[in-house]
Amino acid sequence: MDEGFCIKPRGGGYVGGGGTKCGRWNPTSEQVKVLTDLFRSGLRTPSTDQIQKISSQLSFYGKIESKNVFYWFQNHKARERQKRRRVSIDEQKENHYQGKNSSSITHFAEINQISEPERVIETLQLFPLNSFGTESEAEKQLRFFANDCKGTASFSYGMGAEMDHPTLDLRLS
Amino acid sequence: MDEGFCIKPRGGGYVGGGGTKCGRWNPTSEQVKVLTDLFRSGLRTPSTDQIQKISSQLSFYGKIESKNVFYWFQNHKARERQKRRRVSIDEQKENHYQGKNSSSITHFAEINQISEPERVIETLQLFPLNSFGTESEAEKQLRFFANDCKGTASFSYGMGAEMDHPTLDLRLS
DNA sequence: GCTTTATGAATGAAAG
């Protein structure tokens, strides 16, 4: 793949024309059967090594790449969860106690996370207190960005007259 | 202009009015282009300052936050690495059996041109100015393979030594 | 054959 370049009309602009012959993997029934079997056996997130082996085995039945196996598991797992979640919500709507015991395994923490405090640590400018190693640069950055006022940051950095048109001059010295 | 913002392009788009309730950042093609350009220029882990500047510049094309830029680079970098890794392994495997009567499955016209100057200038103080740039085709990332498999199930499909033929021994023990 | 559905692929966000 990688050469087809699937055009993505995201953001409004429709890229007319465009052959985009992105041929995607089309698993054979045997391949699907094996994959499903593995999934049912409990395999959910195969390791790289496992994926390689599975892919090799399945290549007997037809063209296949490692990434196909990877995607298959990702999608399968995600969709199962998705389905399950829908059911969960559905039951929640009912709001009836389930006569069914068995401490529900489904952790629906996500569902009512809708109104989570979000733990917005004001600004915390008190002590930078750089505790070595415990926090990576990336994390610091992220936290920093959290305060970022979202709406089009157009502070005058000395960007001069860059707002006139797409200057794109990204000199970041 | 494409007019990006957070409108869901598909179908009618039920973003609901007034709420500004946009889910996740949906980069415009211009934004992606610039980011890709920067990446190709060698920028991999922009500093906080750089991120802010980039974000400011890109805000011209649509709503964007610093953290979006941060995440973009993080993801892009990680996925490029993953892709490369996977392709390598795949090519390595490509030499395996399929000897049977396989009907020319050897149609792997997907030899990625991992060719890229690859001048990973860690520090990168200045940029070669954006300069047009054709639609960079480097936007096909690939997910990585997990390494979870916390002994979920005791299946032990005998994939390991039997690479002679599709054993597919899915012993679930 | 055109519409709907199923699913492969991609990627933003975030947790670890």
Next chain:
DNA sequence: CTTTCATTCATAAAGC
């Protein structure tokens, strides 16, 4: 940095 999750985009296959 690595790994996982959620949501969306794109398209081949199925249904009408």
